[in-house]
Amino acid sequence: MNKLTPQKKRKINACVRGGIQLLFFAFMPSAFTTAFAGVKYIFTQVGKSETIEFNSFVKILAVLLVYTIVFGRFFCGYACAFGSLGDAIRAIYIKACGKLKKKPFTIDEKIRKVLAYTKYAVLVIILIVSFKGMNSKLKGTSAWDVFSMLRAGNTKIGEYVVGSVALLSIVIGMAVCERFFCRFLCPMGAVFSFMPVFPPFSLRRKRSECINGCSGCKRVCPSDIELSDTTSIDISGECFQCGKCVDVCPKQNIGRTLLPQSFELCFTIVRAVLLAAVLVWAGL
Amino acid sequence: MNRCFIKIINLLLVLGIIFGYNMTLESRAKENEIAKLQAELESSNNQLEKYDEVLKASDNTEGVDGNVESEYKDGVYEGTAKGYGGDITVEITIKGGVMKDLKILSASNEDGAYLAMASAIVKDILKNQSAEVDTVSGATYSSTGIKNAAGKALEKARDN
CATH class of the missing domain: 3.90.1010.20 (Sufe protein. Chain: A)
Structure with missing residues (x-):
């Protein structure tokens, strides 16, 4: 493992990540909507003053939240079908730009920072709608619904004009900015970002050993995160656990306190298998 | 440091609210059920008395025909x-x-x-x-x- 060049290592990691994403996309494409259906269900029940039952939606939501508390937002980075769609579209766009010798479009970092708060507004709006019991009236306005229907092979999306237009604009956004939807709009991501994360399994860096002025990890990060120092337990709720920072650090200075860096790839596979197992157990 | 603790406290608070909410509703539902059952018991007691009177009044023991014409075929x-x-x-x-x-x-x-x-x-x-x-x-x-x-x-x- 140690003999591999950083480039090769990066390539292997990217391939493993792509493979895991593809498998989850093929076999568990509905996990993200199911978990969020759990959130909506809770607010719908409260709006109707009815008891919250531990049904299949809430179970999957609970399982994903507990998993996120332990391992961070690994689900977002490796298993969410919508996130994977975004990664694929971004990859195609970057490749196309390379072929056409054009510079890929980017959104300014300051704007990205502000846009990241939009997802909380999206979450609040959806929760109010659920609370008021107006979900059924807004049928066909969700981009997720249209995406899920297309994925399931149902092409009768003619009735869902609003949802289709929303999906199309999101797809364009996904091309021009990495993890556009996840960072800026995803209401489930907003819920995940409220979760505390178990620090020893999270990525942190020994800041004292960083090269002065190097911000390689931040520049490669799809969420522009400035990683915490190993002494801090404050883990960013925006981290998708993509692990790109680990590969890019010239001093191999980023890691998890409970695991040596050479286990990074094993840990990724273990987390993926574990995630699939708990989701199957929860009845997905 | 602070943010992590705030998140933990928030999470516990939300969980507490959800459990508390469910428990309040359950206890309220139980109270309603008890009240409903009591009311039913009373009304059925009244009805029983009425039936007894009717039975005494008539020796007619004609069976009730419960066969309602259904629109569905077996x-x-x-x-x-x-x-x-x-x-x-x-x-x-x-x-x-x-x-x-x-x-x-x-x-x-x-x-x-x-x-x-x-x-x-x-x-x-x-x-x-x-x-x-x-x-x-x-x-x-x-x-x-x-x-x-x-x-x-x-x-x-x-x-x-």
Whole structure:
């Protein structure tokens, strides 16, 4: 493992990540909507003053939240079908730009920072709608619904004009900015970002050993995160656990306190298998 | 440091609120149930007295004919309708003019968790003896599929 060049290592990691994403996309494409259906269900029940039952939606939501508390937002980075769609579209766009010798479009970092708060507004709006019991009236306005229907092979999306237009604009956004939807709009991501994360399994860096002025990890990060120092337990709720920072650090200075860096790839596979197992157990 | 603790406290607070909410509703439901049962007991006692009087007044012991003309013919019928990602096929069993059973035969393109939620509609359809029931919110597409499939099967039972 140690003999591999950083480039090769990066390539292997990217391939493993792509493979895991593809498998989850093929076999568990509905996990993200199911978990969020759990959130909506809770607010719908409260709006109707009815008891919250531990049904299949809430179970999957609970399982994903507990998993996120332990391992961070690994689900977002490796298993969410919508996130994977975004990664694929971004990859195609970057490749196309390379072929056409054009510079890929980017959104300014300051704007990205502000846009990241939009997802909380999206979450609040959806929760109010659920609370008021107006979900059924807004049928066909969700981009997720249209995406899920297309994925399931149902092409009768003619009735869902609003949802289709929303999906199309999101797809364009996904091309021009990495993890556009996840960072800026995803209401489930907003819920995940409220979760505390178990620090020893999270990525942190020994800041004292960083090269002065190097911000390689931040520049490669799809969420522009400035990683915490190993002494801090404050883990960013925006981290998708993509692990790109680990590969890019010239001093191999980023890691998890409970695991040596050479286990990074094993840990990724273990987390993926574990995630699939708990989701199957929860009845997905 | 601070942010992590705030998140933990928030999480515990939300969980506490949800549990507290559920417990309050449950205790309230129990109280209502007790009140309802008491009222029922009283009214049925009154009714019993009335029946006794009627029985005493007449020696007429004519049996009540409970056979209501049903619009459904006995048999097993299938119906298919579009769900979320494909067709849902259900099978209904009619016995003595009453829909006794509703089974989901196939729903291969539905998602497990959604189908589990949507299946709550089966109980409603059987209870109402009709497919004209409300869909399950949160699993609208799948439950609409089950509802429409059951409606088609019931139509067959009517036409036969």
